[in-house]
Amino acid sequence: MMVYLLRAHAKRKERVSSSVFVEKGQDVRLDVQEYMTVKENLKRLNRFKWMFNTSDNVVTYIHEIETQVTRKYQGRAEFIEGNFSLLLKNLTEGDGGCYTAAVSGEKNKDIAKYQISVQERVEPPVLTVDFNSTINAICNVTVTCRGQNTSVTSSCNSRTCSQVGGESRGAETSTVPLLSVYVAGGSIICNHSNQVSWANNTMEIKTICVSKSGPEWEDHYTVMILVIIIIIIIVGLGGTAVICWLKRSKSGKEDIMNTDYATVGIQAGGEEQVSPGPTSPTIYSMVGLPQPQPVNHQPLPEDIPMTMPGSLYAVVGKKTSKQ
Structure with missing residues (x-):
């Protein structure tokens, strides 16, 4: 049984009461510090009493005659004759109050006072x-x-x-x-x-801190990784698009140059022969060398084809025309 005794200081001349805190359902014993003095003087005194709130008798003791426990407290209070202590059992909130030990004779005198507070055991917070x-x-x-x-x-x-x-x-x-x-x-x-x-x-x-801050930190880390991955993908796609555009641009320029400088064949006998090249005729594909005219109705000597050196323009072939 755990009982906390705290002394209360009174400014008046009457006996000081002691504060006693008792857990609900527990017992408490109230002692009389001056019981030896009470014993010595009790022969010429009539009674010794324990009272509750100054008016409710708990125990009345008549020296060498009787000990009387009030019916209300029977089974709940016990008087110890050897030292005049009072044992209170199984206390409830209603048992809280002031308990006074007093002797009565020619004059009443308080011997001990206790202020009892009954408290329940606290619950875990x-x-x-x-x-x-x-x-x-x-x-x-x-x-x-x-x-x-x-x-x-x-x-x-x-x-x-x-x-x-x-x-x-x-x-x-x-x-x-x-x-x-x-x-x-x-x-x-x-x-x-x-x-x-x-x-x-x-x-x-x-x-x-780990349980509350950890997931939040992990979320930030995940978002950061995702952002980096997205940036890498965008940069990669952008670079690929630029490379494709440059290749297409270069290929387009080569097609234009091949079209402008197509191989043109030399016309002969009214027919045009054109070297393989772009399907669309160009300004040079329609050009042929001028045909020489016969002099004095003599046949012209047959010209030997001459290969022209490669140049910026297409090679023009010659056709012999016989008269």
Whole structure:
């Protein structure tokens, strides 16, 4: 059984009460520090009592006569005669309040006071990642820690956390559960606690950054690779198109030159012979050498064909004409 005793300071002259926090369903024992004095003086005193909220009797003890537990507390409260302690069992929220030990005789005197608070065990907190970013290789994470009826939002890195939002956290002496977020051992820890129990939830900062930033980085890398591939394809297609265009342009020029300078044959006997060349006649394909005229009706000597040297113009053949 875990019980936290916190001393409360009172400014008045009456006996100071002690704060006791008890987990719901647990037992607690309330002791009397001055029980020896009570024992020595009890013979001439009438009664010793434990009371709840100053008016509800829990136990009444008459020295060497009887111990009476009020019916309401039978089975739930036990009086220990040796040191006048009170054992309260299986506490519920309704058992929280002020318990006073007092002796009564000619004058009533308070011997001990306890202020009991009954609390439930806290549930494990829920830790969620709201946002994360990596700047200069430092991972910054914004997390929200949620507990029972309260939450805290904190900004954390690998060294520290600072609260940036959420409800006010409970104080150590408060009945409100305490939420705290901090960094330890490379992990973000959300601690949820009250005065009788605690629970936490942790997340590794490295895991958060890898899981959140990794896919995003991989997407950027994939896009970059695709862009490079597309650029290479475009450049390759463009280069191929330019090469094809240059080849076609050069081939067109050669066709034009061959057309302009086609081989022309020499006409003979009224027939034209043209060397193989382009099908369309050119300015030179229609030209023939002038035919010599006979002198004094004498036959002309037969000319021997002469081969002309190659030139820019087509070779012109001769045909002999016989009279």
